[in-house]
Amino acid sequence: MTRSLILTRMGATPEPALAELPLREPGPGELRIAIDAAALNPLDAKLARGHLADWFPIVLPWVPGTDFAGRVVAVGAGVTGFVPGDEVFGRSDPVAGGAFGPAITLPAGFVARRPAGIDAATAAALVTPAAIALQALDEVAGADGPLVILGSGAVGTALVQIARRGRAVTLSGRHAARLAVHGVQVLAAEGADLAAAIAGAGVVIDTVGGPRQRQVLACLRPGARFLAIAEPLPEDAAVPAGVKAGFAALAGGGGQLDRIAGLAADGVLVPEIASRFGIGDAVAVFGAWTAGRLPARQVMVREG
Numbered sequence: 001m002t003r004s005l006i007l008t009r010m011g012a013t014p015e016p017a018l019a020e021l022p023l024r025e026p027g028p029g030e031l032r033i034a035i036d037a038a039a040l041n042p043l044d045a046k047l048a049r050g051h052l053a054d055w056f057p058i059v060l061p062w063v064p065g066t067d068f069a070g071r072v073v074a075v076g077a078g079v080t081g082f083v084p085g086d087e088v089f090g091r092s093d094p095v096a097g098g099a100f101g102p103a104i105t106l107p108a109g110f111v112a113r114r115p116a117g118i119d120a121a122t123a124a125a126l127v128t129p130a131a132i133a134l135q136a137l138d139e140v141a142g143a144d145g146p147l148v149i150l151g152s153g154a155v156g157t158a159l160v161q162i163a164r165r166g167r168a169v170t171l172s173g174r175h176a177a178r179l180a181v182h183g184v185q186v187l188a189a190e191g192a193d194l195a196a197a198i199a200g201a202g203v204v205i206d207t208v209g210g211p212r213q214r215q216v217l218a219c220l221r222p223g224a225r226f227l228a229i230a231e232p233l234p235e236d237a238a239v240p241a242g243v244k245a246g247f248a249a250l251a252g253g254g255g256q257l258d259r260i261a262g263l264a265a266d267g268v269l270v271p272e273i274a275s276r277f278g279i280g281d282a283v284a285v286f287g288a289w290t291a292g293r294l295p296a297r298q299v300m301v302r303e304g
């Protein structure tokens with residue numbers, strides 16, 4: 001593919017299009033990577049809709065996409081450990097974006113080697129969900145009491161696959177069977193059932209957000225921890241006495257990608273990919289994704 005997906009307008013009606021863009025040579029410490037696969041994340045939709053502009057000041061036109069897998073095609077000065085032809089995967093800075101194009105140029109520290117036997121689409125689909133799952137589990141390590149994971153999307157699934165313990169609460173019940181194979185108890189909670197599903201939790205990791213955050217907080221006992229992933233708690237949220245509540249924003253680094261590669265190679269992390277598409281369909285797929293019509297993972301793969 002030689003064209004990139006670009007956004008020329010953000011907001012309530014973002015305007016995706018395809019365009020031929022010049023490729024940037026890698027500067028010192030950078031790699032240029034030919035993209036073989038790029039995965040959509042909820043963050044791509046939030047950014048396109050103009051949310052989170054204070055955190056991510058995007059300049060238009062912008063090529064979206066953080067999570068990718070591909071091959072090194074050029075190596076900047078001072079880079080050691082990578083040579084052209086290496087199969088890698090990684091995560092771009094959200095403001096820089098760039099994964100939904102033919103190639104991306106970014107710091108070598110943002111990529112790791114893709115394990116043999118893990119195809120590009122699988123590697124791309126893992127990056128952000130597995131990275132935030134690892135970070136969240138690191139943050140709550142050592143906390144006492146049962147672990148409850150709220151939500152059964154890509155992050156919820158990665159949490160369940162890595163933790164292999166605790167209770168997963170799927171709000172729709174649609175994914176209960178898929179999660180149950182990972183050795184966790186799965187509860188489908190709707191409405192009033194949520195309190196029963198949370199009861200006794202020592203740690204709740206919430207990948208859903210929204211009004212349920214307040215409901216969940218109200219169910220927690222003193223000493224419990226609540227770690228939000230989808231969005232920070234509202235400033236006026238009532239945190240019960242003795243409950244430690246916070247938000248985890250993906251920090252990256254610290255060997256996270258190598259840990260993900262190891263877990264994927266060992267068969268622990270297995271992402272669910274709903275469908276694969278080519279650059280020719282990227283405008284339509286991105287439009288549907290930002291409109292919230294495609295809840296499960298979509299991965300763009302190189303054509304030809």
Ligand SMILES: NC(=O)c1ccc[n+]([C@@H]2O[C@H](COP(=O)([O-])OP(=O)(O)OC[C@H]3O[C@@H](n4cnc5c(N)ncnc54)[C@H](OP(=O)(O)O)[C@@H]3O)[C@@H](O)[C@H]2O)c1
Binds near residue numbers: 129170207274297
């Ligand atoms: N803080 C950070 O740095 C960070 C990093 C990564 C992600 N996030 C955020 O965390 C949240 C969760 O991310 P995610 O990647 O897990 O989102 P996701 O895969 O889109 O899943 C979100 C919810 O969609 C539902 N869902 C998932 N697959 C579905 C399917 N095949 N059909 C129908 N519904 C489906 C699930 O609801 P049910 O449980 O009801 O089935 C799930 O809880 C997002 O808001 C994302 O932006 C934050």
